[in-house]
Amino acid sequence: MKTKKKHILCFGDSNTYGFNPHGGRYDDDTRWTRVLAALLGSGYLILEEGLNSRTTALDDPYEPYRNAMDHIVPCIQTHAPLDLTILMLGTNDLKDYFQPSVEKICRRLRRLTEIILEVSQAPVLLVCPAALGESSPGDPCALLYPPHSVEVSRNLGAALKQTAQELGVPYMDAADYVSPDPADHVHLSPESHALLAKAFAKRIMELGI
Numbered sequence: 001m002k003t004k005k006k007h008i009l010c011f012g013d014s015n016t017y018g019f020n021p022h023g024g025r026y027d028d029d030t031r032w033t034r035v036l037a038a039l040l041g042s043g044y045l046i047l048e049e050g051l052n053s054r055t056t057a058l059d060d061p062y063e064p065y066r067n068a069m070d071h072i073v074p075c076i077q078t079h080a081p082l083d084l085t086i087l088m089l090g091t092n093d094l095k096d097y098f099q100p101s102v103e104k105i106c107r108r109l110r111r112l113t114e115i116i117l118e119v120s121q122a123p124v125l126l127v128c129p130a131a132l133g134e135s136s137p138g139d140p141c142a143l144l145y146p147p148h149s150v151e152v153s154r155n156l157g158a159a160l161k162q163t164a165q166e167l168g169v170p171y172m173d174a175a176d177y178v179s180p181d182p183a184d185h186v187h188l189s190p191e192s193h194a195l196l197a198k199a200f201a202k203r204i205m206e207l208g209i
Contacts, residue, residue, distance in 0.1 A: 006209055009047045009079050010036075011072065012088040014187060015129065016050025021140075021183035030190045035197035040204065047079050055092045056108035066092070068112055076120050084209045085116050086200065088127035088174065090156060091186065094149040102152055102159045110163050117169075125203065126164045128157045130174040130192075133185030140184040172203050 010016050010033050018031035028034045037046040053060060057069045068089060076082065090109060094100045109126065116124050132153040135142035145153075157173040164171035177199040178192035188196065 003043065005043055005045045006040075006083040007045045007047060007079065007081065008204070008209070009049060009076070009082050009085045010088075011049045011068070011075065011085060012127075013050060013054040013092055013129075014052040015091065016048065016088060017052055018050065018193070019052055019187050021181045021187040021189075026190065026193065030193055032188075032193040032197040032200065035194055036200050039197055039201040047082075049075055049079075053092050054089060055098075056089045056105065056112055058093060058098055058108075060092070061097070069115070072112060072115055073119055076116060080120065082120055082122040084122050084125060084204065084207070085120060086125045086127060087113060087116065088129055090160075091129045091132070091153070094132065094153050095144045096146050096149055100149055100152045102155050105152070105156060106159050106163045109160065110167065113163075113167055113169060117167075123207070123209075124169045125207070126160065126167070126169050126171050128160045128171075128173040128175065129153075130178050130180055130188065131157070133180045133182060135185045141186050145186065170203070170207055172199070174199075 018026040020026050033046050033048045053063045053066045054068055055066050060066045090105050093105045113124050113126055132145050132150045134150055161171050178196050180186050181189040
């Protein structure tokens with residue numbers, strides 16, 4: 001008898017897409033989603049839904065079609081039935097022109113998580129993205145992510161953990177395992193993709209998925 005594969009949706013931004021801070025996109029052997037698939041084996045199907053510049057619930061004036069609230073329901077329904085949704089967003093909400101705060105980002109992620117739970121029977125693993133690194137003037141993302149944004153990113157984990165507890169969903173903080181590549185202080189290196197994949201694999205096993 002054929003065993004049903006576990007379907008895991010990875011819904012995120014450029015660090016789920018596999019954006020390479022040195023240019024282009026990481027290949028299938030490098031992205032954490034594909035490394036995770038290899039670690040978990042043939043009993044799992046990893047569904048990659050990473051989009052560069054995706055926000056939790058904000059319309060970006062410079063990059064349209066990036067609001068996760070517009071995408072999440074059709075995405076969940078497209079891939080249904082699921083066994084788990086991994087939700088890792090918030091980095092793009094830290095852009096200076098969005099006037100970021102811990103409270104606002106947590107509120108949006110709370111609502112996004114609630115929507116996923118409303119349309120899917122599967123659990124949600126709420127993940128705080130890796131905290132931003134400190135840029136220097138002239139760095140690629142220095143204007144987008146000034147010191148205030150870095151500070152918010154470093155305070156997000158504790159608040160988002162509390163949000164997960166209030167929602168009754170599992171939680172993971174990517175900052176416990178990885179930090180951004182110094183090339184732009186936002187995106188992950190190949191080594192960090194590998195480390196993050198291992199952390200996700202361990203967490204999925206702990207959840208009994």
